Amino acid sequence: MRDPGDVFHLAIPARDLDETQRFYVDGLGCHLARRYDDRITLDFFGDQVVCHLSDRWERDPGDLYPRHFGVTFRRREDFDALVRLAEARGLDVYAPVGHRFEGRVEEHLTFVLRDPSNNLLEFKHYFDPRMMH
Amino acid sequence: MRDPGDVFHLAIPARDLDETQRFYVDGLGCHLARRYDDRITLDFFGDQVVCHLSDRWERDPGDLYPRHFGVTFRRREDFDALVRLAEARGLDVYAPVGHRFEGRVEEHLTFVLRDPSNNLLEFKHYFDPRMMH
């Protein structure tokens, strides 16, 4: 149902735009689309993430639930490349590669990063691609 | 850079799963992928939104910034169809169709819905598709 021309967009809080740009662009390899005084907009794996300068950022990332976002990779090699990138560039790992729902159809790998404003980014890979939603 | 096989995923809080399913499936026309005791997972315009039963939902939607999510439609007709659907099904409109950045390259239409847990969903259409990120 995804139209390849459409873009998912997500707005999240950022406590500082410079450190945010360093994390997402220099670190995670996202492309910087635009920067304004109060926000930056990113080409985040082909979708749009907008980081708004705001005092409403999470002081404590606490639990992965109920708020996080990220990419579910169709191919294992893309998941592995993201993990390698995070290690090579020393990104802040909130949870190392884990294995969830082993032995069930929903089985998948998960890897969680934390951005400087305590937003949590989860990357996943399902063994059965029909479970990606 | 978006790989058509990949899926963006977003986890958000929900105060009640039944009303959440009514809003997203019966209302917004998303497809229900799975339902567990503590969450439902949705095929949200081709990407994945997971609604977690949680006490951490926003009591007050307050401002559109810094947190919201949605779809930026490549074609105007898809934006209009979403607005019609919201009206026909009486979804909770947080902000009617608006026009932002008129006369600038970033010019776009915007339309904001509110789900039962006060999560805000913004749908957009840019006149210049190069501004979608």
Add this chain to the structure above:
Amino acid sequence: MRDPGDVFHLAIPARDLDETQRFYVDGLGCHLARRYDDRITLDFFGDQVVCHLSDRWERDPGDLYPRHFGVTFRRREDFDALVRLAEARGLDVYAPVGHRFEGRVEEHLTFVLRDPSNNLLEFKHYFDPRMMH
């Protein structure tokens, strides 16, 4: 979720293979993939329909529900072309072009043909493509 390389397949009864081939190939413009003594297999709008010689065909098509099959066209012009073809070639029309769920999001056009074994074929076009499933 549809993988473009995959094919939906449907097996239905046929009381006579010659008349079945005339209806589907000479009439409806499907391509004949293979013919065996007891069945023919068709490239039916890109999917596979297999017509098995069988005594279990429906003597009376009766109601459209609960059994029928067909194609939901994404574009109105493809729906219209199918209707024109049916008229130009004198196919057996079970129900002329109709309008269902007017004023609702599920609104769509429908057109129903009957094959020589009383199988019913429904062709549809939804005004809001998100309702195609």
Add this chain to the structure above:
Amino acid sequence: MRDPGDVFHLAIPARDLDETQRFYVDGLGCHLARRYDDRITLDFFGDQVVCHLSDRWERDPGDLYPRHFGVTFRRREDFDALVRLAEARGLDVYAPVGHRFEGRVEEHLTFVLRDPSNNLLEFKHYFDPRMMH
């Protein structure tokens, strides 16, 4: 000839909607598009299957011919994943993985499930993809 925007649709009888939803959504992993009092509509591997509450369901599945439906997978791994899913979730297997037309160009694997209303679902994989129709 398949237009990627189009959708094959199939209507079948169901004796009970709850058990039907359990089989197709919780079991087979199809996405629930809509539920009405008298039917549910499914995103069935990207196409549409509508299950109508009806007294005309098959009391006895009897033979695979002349009525069944399903997906022919282009890639072997997708066929295997479907078989694994059926086992992991204990779906009702009508016929285990079989091998048909060995040594001929039409050679393929086949696997048949039965839904709660005795509709038969056949999943296939051809070694020569030109035989998929």
Add this chain to the structure above:
Amino acid sequence: MRDPGDVFHLAIPARDLDETQRFYVDGLGCHLARRYDDRITLDFFGDQVVCHLSDRWERDPGDLYPRHFGVTFRRREDFDALVRLAEARGLDVYAPVGHRFEGRVEEHLTFVLRDPSNNLLEFKHYFDPRMMH
């Protein structure tokens, strides 16, 4: 069934390679892929046509049947552009734009060129794209 990575190829006789290259490359706008002493190979609308220096070229094009080749355009505008190109560049027109099977589903436009070795090239556009094969 067409795999987008595959290429149709056709070998035809040419009485002279220079005039052949002038017709196909300078005239028809095909791209020259390779030239050898005895043949040239062309990217002919995305497929491959190889023109072999040979004494077996047709002295008399005679009738359009049973031998000719060309492209059936999906869109009318591409057919029209080809006709304009032939006029603007003074290509040898064997038969001007014609209309065949009027009032029938197979209705189409046709336009025929002649290359310097009397090979006939027919370009077509069907009003109902399902008739393109």
Add this chain to the structure above:
Amino acid sequence: MRDPGDVFHLAIPARDLDETQRFYVDGLGCHLARRYDDRITLDFFGDQVVCHLSDRWERDPGDLYPRHFGVTFRRREDFDALVRLAEARGLDVYAPVGHRFEGRVEEHLTFVLRDPSNNLLEFKHYFDPRMMH
């Protein structure tokens, strides 16, 4: 430059339509699009080949040059599948699998069949796909 919606079409002579249909449809696995009194039209690997009943068929296939046609497969496995099909179904092999231009960039595999009207069909696979034209 190939537009995926367009179709290459080729018209060739046939001395008898029944044997032609047996060769192309029952043998080579092409799909029969239409049959008229004087010709059959085929979905030939996604393109269109029209076989016209004609007295102008080649009495002697003679040499592969300057006239033949066929498909250049992007993937080796599709070439191999075609060779297996020809063997399994006993098609008339004009030239077995051969290797041309070894050690050069144009290196490719070739396999030639003969239809009942002495038209020659060459199937190819290049090791460097940039040489397919």
Add this chain to the structure above:
Amino acid sequence: MRDPGDVFHLAIPARDLDETQRFYVDGLGCHLARRYDDRITLDFFGDQVVCHLSDRWERDPGDLYPRHFGVTFRRREDFDALVRLAEARGLDVYAPVGHRFEGRVEEHLTFVLRDPSNNLLEFKHYFDPRMMH
């Protein structure tokens, strides 16, 4: 022949990286992929342009020939949008919209910008898309 996964890349000189980023990112709407001390790399309309800090930049843009680069748009509306963007953001126009080869098949629109290092960027739109190469 263009593989959609591949990327054209072009390296050009820049006299200053800050003004270069302002022109390409803030002005032309390209996405910033990476910035190093001696260069920035850009997602330039989907391809890669790398701007190297260098003393070898052109002091005088002089003539459009023999050096320039840019995008040829398939659709007129994308060409027009680029022209609008250049006007709205006051980019340095080297040559306004012009019309070349009128009345010939190669007819096209052209529009030329100058970056701060005197590199010339030409954007084009051909009326006959077969002339884009």
Add this chain to the structure above:
Amino acid sequence: MRDPGDVFHLAIPARDLDETQRFYVDGLGCHLARRYDDRITLDFFGDQVVCHLSDRWERDPGDLYPRHFGVTFRRREDFDALVRLAEARGLDVYAPVGHRFEGRVEEHLTFVLRDPSNNLLEFKHYFDPRMMH
């Protein structure tokens, strides 16, 4: 952001059109789109390179920076095929296959050719495709 219908175009100087055509068409396997008295236009890996007869060609290629152009291949096998082609056809190698940024995310293979007018062509392959821009 790359629209598959668009074409990147690059204009470069050439000191002689015949030797330029030999290098790009007979050597590198590009397709010749058009030749005029003062330039040739090439289908260069799907994009357009125009070689203008000009006295402004580089007498000394000097350094790879700041001017060069080429293709970044998504798949390693396409990079390797290009290297094999250059060797088989004895193209002028400016720099043999090299490895840059080893151990970093930007790690890639590079291979540089020189055309007869001293224009430098760099072909690349990144191990992490997210670094292609």
